[in-house]
Every structure is written in structure tokens, then in C-alpha cells.
Amino acid sequence: MSAAIACSALCFSWPDGAPVLTGVTVSFGPGRTGLIGANGSGKSTLLRLIAGELRPSSGVLRVSGEVGYLPQAITLGTSQTLSDLLGISDVRAALHAIERGDGDAGTYETVGDDWDVEERARAWLDQLGLAHLGLDDSVRQLSGGETVLAALAALLLRRPGILLLDEPTNNLDLDARRRLYDAIESWRGILLVVSHDRELLARVDQIAEVHTRVVMTYGGNLENYEAIIAAEQAAAARDVTS
Numbered sequence: 001m002s003a004a005i006a007c008s009a010l011c012f013s014w015p016d017g018a019p020v021l022t023g024v025t026v027s028f029g030p031g032r033t034g035l036i037g038a039n040g041s042g043k044s045t046l047l048r049l050i051a052g053e054l055r056p057s058s059g060v061l062r063v064s065g066e067v068g069y070l071p072q073a074i075t076l077g078t079s080q081t082l083s084d085l086l087g088i089s090d091v092r093a094a095l096h097a098i099e100r101g102d103g104d105a106g107t108y109e110t111v112g113d114d115w116d117v118e119e120r121a122r123a124w125l126d127q128l129g130l131a132h133l134g135l136d137d138s139v140r141q142l143s144g145g146e147t148v149l150a151a152l153a154a155l156l157l158r159r160p161g162i163l164l165l166d167e168p169t170n171n172l173d174l175d176a177r178r179r180l181y182d183a184i185e186s187w188r189g190i191l192l193v194v195s196h197d198r199e200l201l202a203r204v205d206q207i208a209e210v211h212t213r214v215v216m217t218y219g220g221n222l223e224n225y226e227a228i229i230a231a232e233q234a235a236a237a238r239d240v241t242s
Contacts, residue, residue, distance in 0.1 A: 003065025003161030003190050004029055005050055007215075010059035012045060020045045022213040024059070032184060032191045034201040034222060037210035043194045044072070046210065047164045050192070065161030065190070072166045074151050076139045083121075083135040086154045091117050092135070117157070124153040129179045144171035149180070156183065165193040169200055198222060 010024040020042040035043045048054045049061060051069035076085065083089045094110035095118070097103050118135065125133060128149040133142075142150060148171055155163060165184075169177050177199070184191065185203050192208075195201055201222035208217045209225070218225045 002030070004062070005064075005162065005190060005192075006060075006062045008060040010049070010061055011057045012042070012049060012054065013057045019213060021049075021210075021215075024213075024215050026208065026215045026217060028190055028192060028208075030188070030190055031205040032187060032193070032203065033217075034204035034207050035192055035194045035210065036196075036201070036207060036222075036225075041210040042213060043210050044166050046215070047071075047166055047192060047194060050162070051164055063162065066158070067162045067164060068155035068158055068160035069164045070148070070151055070155060070166060070168055072170065074147050076142075076147065078140060080139045081135070082125075082133055082137050082139060082142075082150060085139055085150050086121050086135070086157060088114075088117050088121055088135075088157070121153070121157055124156050125150070127179065128153055128183065129176055145173060145176050148172060149176060152180065152183065160189070162190045163187060163192075165191070165195075167194055167196070169195065169197045 005028040007024050007026050010021060011019070012021045013019045024046070035046065037043050045054065047069065048071075049056060050063055051067055052063075053069075081089065083092055090110055091112075091114045094103070094107045095115070097107050098111070121135065125131065130146060130149055130153070133146070133150075139147070139150075148168060152165075152168065168180060172180060177197070181200060181203055184193070184200065193200065193204070201207070204221050206217055206219050207222060207225040208215050218228055
């Protein structure tokens with residue numbers, strides 16, 4: 001089954017009763033969607049609902065396919081290595097055991113089909129500008145931008161059908177942003193990205209605007225969306241004049 005996201009009459013309120021999303025009916029299939037809206041409008045909340053971190057107050061949310069979620073704030077364990085952050089330490093340990101001739105049936109099960117996991121990890125790190133980092137390096141040495149890119153590499157390694165990114169370019173310099181743009185443009189599954197970055201939003205296939213607690217979708221990138229809104233506002237102004 002191909003990946004898909006479908007919301008029907010979806011509502012979410014905080015425990016104090018404050019509503020965030022009301023009656024959202026929207027679906028997302030393969031392609032890149034830029035999620036925009038005013039601060040506090042519910043963009044990040046929608047991502048967290050899709051990721052399974054929050055439960056809807058009412059309505060229906062169906063998610064088909066594995067979800068990879070990159071939040072704004074990434075928490076790292078102080079003893080973690082880059083390999084731990086990428087989620088490949090157990091597989092690497094099994095691979096090294098097999099190389100030493102110490103492998104048993106359980107070791108082979110741990111590896112599964114990931115015989116090239118180190119090569120794939122290295123390829124993503126290099127593509128995202130982290131070629132100077134080793135898999136056994138401590139995450140304590142990572143900058144904020146390097147942490148974001150390493151966490152993104154971890155998601156890309158998993159190859160989920162659905163990728164959710166929340167303000168991924170906030171801590172990135174220009175070169176790192178361009179590398180992230182390239183990774184996003186090459187994505188072939190479902191991608192939802194919350195962002196105010198105009199250059200990133202120029203690379204999406206559609207815009208989804210969260211406004212007055214509902215979600216409206218517009219085909220095309222940010223420039224197309226702005227043209228549609230400008231046309232609607234001009235038509236409304238003419239109606240008022242008439």
C-alpha cells in the first residue's frame with residue numbers, strides 16, 4: 001500500500017480546552033507540501049498529530065506508511081555517538097562481529113538487509129555536508145545546524161514513506177540550506193514541511209495554509225499561492241466597490 005495521510009473532521013484542543021484545529025478535512029499523497037500559517041496557528045500541532053505524538057480530540061486521522069518526523073527541538077543524549085543518532089549502532093556492531101567471525105543466527109537477524117548501512121550512512125552524511133564527521137564521533141561536538149542535518153540523515157537512511165519536517169532550516173547556514181534543499185527536491189514520497197523559508201517553499205508542489213483552525217490547500221509553490229491569494233483579494237475588493 002502506498003503512503004497516504006487523510007484527515008476527516010479532525011479536531012484538536014489542549015487539555016485546558018483551547019482549540020487548535022477544528023474540523024480539518026484534508027489529504028496528502030506523494031509530493032512535497034509546504035505547511036504555512038501564522039505562528040500559533042497549529043502547523044506544528046498537525047505534524048505532531050500525524051507523527052502520533054498527539055491524539056485528536058475528535059474526528060478521523062488515517063496515516064498509511066512509515067513516518068519520519070524531524071521536530072524543531074532535537075534532544076540528544078550526552079553519551080550518544082553519531083552512529084547512535086543515526087540509529088545504526090546495533091547493525092554496525094553485528095556487521096563487525098560477522099567480520100570477526102563471531103556472528104550467530106541472531107547477529108545475522110540484526111543485520112537483516114542492511115549490509116551496506118555504513119556506506120549509505122556515509123553517503124547521506126557526505127551529501128548533507130557532514131563529511132568531516134566520523135560515525136563514532138560524540139554528538140556533543142555537533143553544532144545546532146550539524147545536529148539538524150545528522151537527524152535528517154537518520155530519517156533519510158530509514159527511507160520512510162512519509163517525511164515530516166518542522167522548520168528544518170532555522171539553524172542552518174546558506175551552504176547547509178542548499179544541501180537540505182537538494183535533499184528535499186530529490187524526495188519521492190510524501191513530504192510535509194513547516195517553514196517560513198521562501199527559498200524552500202519555492203521547491204514544493206503545493207501549499208497548505210493553516211488559518212482560523214482549518215487547512216486549505218493550493219496547487220503549486222509559494223509564488224503560485226501568493227498569486228492566487230492576490231487574485232482573490234482583488235476580486236473581493238471589486239465586489240466591495242460594486
